[in-house]
Amino acid sequence: MQEIILESADFNDAITRMSRQIFDDNKNIKNLAVIGIHGKGVVLAKRIIDKIVKLAKDDLLKIPFGTLDITLYRDDIYKRGADIPLIKETAIPFEINEKNIILVDDVLYTGRTVRAALDVLMDFGRPRSIKLAVLVDRGHRELPIEANFTGIKYPTKQLVKVDYDKNIVVKI
C-alpha cells in the first residue's frame, strides 16, 4: 500500500526552500559544487542546481556538478545476494580541492550511504567543506551523520520512494 507523504505542491516548495538555504549559505558562489549520489540523488542535485542558478540571477553561472556511486565503498558488499547492482559512473569532472561541496541524496536513513560517499570524496581530494542535502530524512540513523539541508523530516522504518515524474514522495 502506498501513502503519499509529500504532495506535488509541497514537493516543489521543499526543493526551492533547500536551494534557497544552500544559496544563502554560500556567499562565495564560485567555490560551490554539487555532487549527487546515484541513484536518485543525481536527479535531485540537478534540480537544486537549476534553482540556485535562477536565484543567483546569473545566466553565465556554471556550478560544477558531479555524480557519485558508492557501490565499491559499501560496508555490506559481502552480504549481497545474487543481485549485485550495476555500478554507475562516478564522474567528478572538476578539482574538488578547496571547494564547498553540497552532497545530495534523496532519502537519508541509516547514514551508511553518506558515510561511503564521504569516503569516495576523500579519495578525490580535500574539499574545503562538505554539507549534506536530502529531500526526506527518515530518521533511524545507525551512524552519527546529520543533514545540513532537509526537505522534510518523516521518521519511519518503511521504505520511502521519491517519484520525480509525479513530484511526490510515497511511503511503501
Next chain:
Amino acid sequence: MLFNRKDLLGLEFLDKKEIQIILDSVKPFKSLFMRSVKKAPTLVGKTVVTLFYEPSTRTRTSFEIAAKRLSADVVNLAVNASSVVKGESLIDTGKTLAAMNADYIIIRHSMTGAPDILARNLDASVINAGDGFHEHPTQGLLDLYTIFEKKKKFENLKVLLVGDILHSRVAKSNIWALTKMGADVAVAGPPTLIPQGIEKLGVKVFYNLDEALKTADVVNILRIQLERQKENLFPSVHEYVELYQLTKDRLAKAKSNVLVMHPGPMNRGIEISSEVADSVNAVINEQVTNGIAVRMAILFLLKPKANKNAYSD
C-alpha cells in the same frame, strides 16, 4: 542484474548475458585509474593468492595490481614448476590455501582442468589465469572489452585470430565468447597449428592470411611459441614470417580502421612487425590497461563461499 558465480573457469561456461554483465561492469573500475587515489576499499581484509605453475609476469602482475586497487592483500606463491605435476599435490596446495583462509585463488597451470579441481574442492573463488591449451578467460574478456570499447558492437563484427590456434588458450577463450556475442570469428594459420574440426565452433578457417585480412574488422595476433618449431609444426621461423607475419604491406590491404591486437608478450619481427605493433591501428597497450580493469570487475563480481574454514573433499 544476475551474476551468481563462485569461480571463473572458462568463457565456455558463461552465457551471453553473463558476459555482457561483466563487460558492463568494467568502466567504473577503469575510471578509478584517472583519480588521484586509484584504490577503492571494496575487498579490504580479503586475501588474494596467485598460484602460478607456469612462468608469467604480465598476467600475474595485472591480477596483483587489480587486487591491490581493490584493497585486498595479495600473496604470490612461487611454485617450483618441476615439483608439481600430479593432481594430489595440487589438492594439497589447495588445502593449505584453504587453511590460510584465502578468499580468491588465481591459478595458472599447464594442465587443462587444474583450476576446476581447485574450484570444486575449495570455498575460495578460483580464477583461471590459463590452463593448458584450454582457456584464459580474463584475457578473452579483456580482448572483448577492448573490441567493444572501440567498435561498440559484436553483432556481425569480423574478428580474425592469427597464428597458433592449436596451443592457444587465448584463442579458445576468444572463440567461445565472441561467437556467443554474435561476432563472425575466423582463424588463420598453418594447417598444423589449426585444430581439427574447429569449424564446429562456428569458426571460419583460412590458411592464407592475405585473403583472411580483406574483410576483418579486428585482427588478434597470437604469440608464436618458438619451441613449437622444434616439434616440426612449422618448417621454419623464416617461413612463418613470410606467410603469416602481420606486416605493414599486409595491413595496408586490410580495412583502414582494422583493430590490431596482441595478448603479449610480442615477438616483434616474427608474428607481428615492429611497424604494425606501433601503428595507429594497434591497441596493444590499451589491452594491458583494460586487463587490470577487467580483472577488478571479475574480483568484484565473483562470490567466495561464506564459510572459509570448511573444507569438503
